[in-house]
Amino acid sequence: MVSFQRIDRSMWRGSATRLAVAVGIGALVLSACSAGADAESDDSGLQTVTLAMDYLPNAMHGGLAYAMQEGLFADQGIKVKLISYNGSTGGSTVVASGKADLAIGENAAFDIGYFATGAPMRSIFIISPGNPTYLSVLKSSGITSPAQLAGKAHGGFGSPLEDEIVNQMIETDGGKDKIKQVVLNVGTYEALKAGQVDSTVTYPDGELQFANEGIDLVRFKQSDYGVPKQVMAVSTVLADNDFLEDHPDLARGFTTALQQGYEKAIEDPAAVTASVLAQFPDANLDEAITLNSAKVYAETSFPNSDGPVGTQSVEKTQVAADWMAGRGLLVDPDGKLLSSFDVSPYITNEYLPAVVAN
Structure with missing residues (x-):
């Protein structure tokens, strides 16, 4: 095995x-x-x-x-x-x-x-x-829309695609600045919990882990903010x-x-x-x-x-x-x-x- x-x-x-x-x-x-x-x-x-x-x-x-x-x-x-x-x-x-x-x-x-x-x-x-994923933020952050992520830190792994997806969402929602991707060598979920980043991409298993720990998320579906569904x-x-x-x-x-x-x-x-x-x-x-x-x-x-x-x-x-x-x-x-x-x-x-x- x-x-x-x-x-x-x-x-x-x-x-x-x-x-x-x-x-x-x-x-x-x-x-x-x-x-x-x-x-x-x-x-x-x-x-x-x-x-x-x-x-x-x-x-x-x-x-x-x-x-x-x-x-x-x-x-x-x-x-x-x-x-x-x-x-x-x-x-x-x-x-x-x-x-x-x-x-x-x-x-x-x-x-x-x-x-x-x-x-x-x-x-x-x-x-x-x-697409099973969402762009997610902590509810405690007070962020209620992708536009508010302009200029903030996004936890990712260095992909230009990831940058452009989040930036498209910000633009569609009326934001004027781009995200600042933080390339992480540790888990993005842990970085979000610790406040080291403002947003990251979540899957259903990760979302359940947040829920089990009593941590509320606010989630944004990428296709609701200008990203073609097939991209995701x-x-x-x-x-x-x-x-x-x-x-x-x-x-x-x-x-x-x-x-x-x-x-x-x-x-x-x-x-x-x-x-x-x-x-x-x-x-x-x-x-x-x-x-x-x-x-x-x-x-x-x-x-x-x-x-x-x-x-x-x-x-x-x-x-x-x-x-x-x-x-x-x-x-x-x-x-x-x-x-x-x-x-x-x-x-x-x-x-x-x-x-x-x-």
């Missing part, structure tokens, strides 16, 4: 985030070859598919865990080999460098950043088209181009099992919570917090307005890409700023169980 290091869980983490949106990775990804494209069979006759994880296991991985625990991948002739998150390098980086067949992407906006640099991969499934979508499945070309049937089998898993995550959060705890015992997850998060995701994150679970919208992703280009967040393989970027070659529903029109 893989051992997982416990670190602070936040939407904005580490070098993988900064790599995706701040600098080109063209030299890395364009020279890479696929490490997992042979998809070898094991003694059981199942074909092994490698999947790089985005972060540490949590309720967002419920459908994946359920599919693994209940043999849904095996039903498709697939054995999934997980590549665990190492504390700094996200799944996007691993698959972009050809070290995995598939990966769970950190965030739809980060994926767009990778695509713009020429990463040899496509998005074939979206786990969470809904999380957890897409990215596939190495060579893997898709060589093993399209395996890609379809993978998405079939994953779709079944996330349909179960919507239908029965308790069942998938049990699967997460069983699949990842070394993650030391709190059962109550994981279940609470699973329930929130089942209501707000996993349901898909664009079609069956996993379906992606090229149009919505393009809106996100246009916003990112307009905020100076996209660069080409040579590191030059892009004023526009067409995402359509990188987003496909072709590998879903039933082909869904883009």
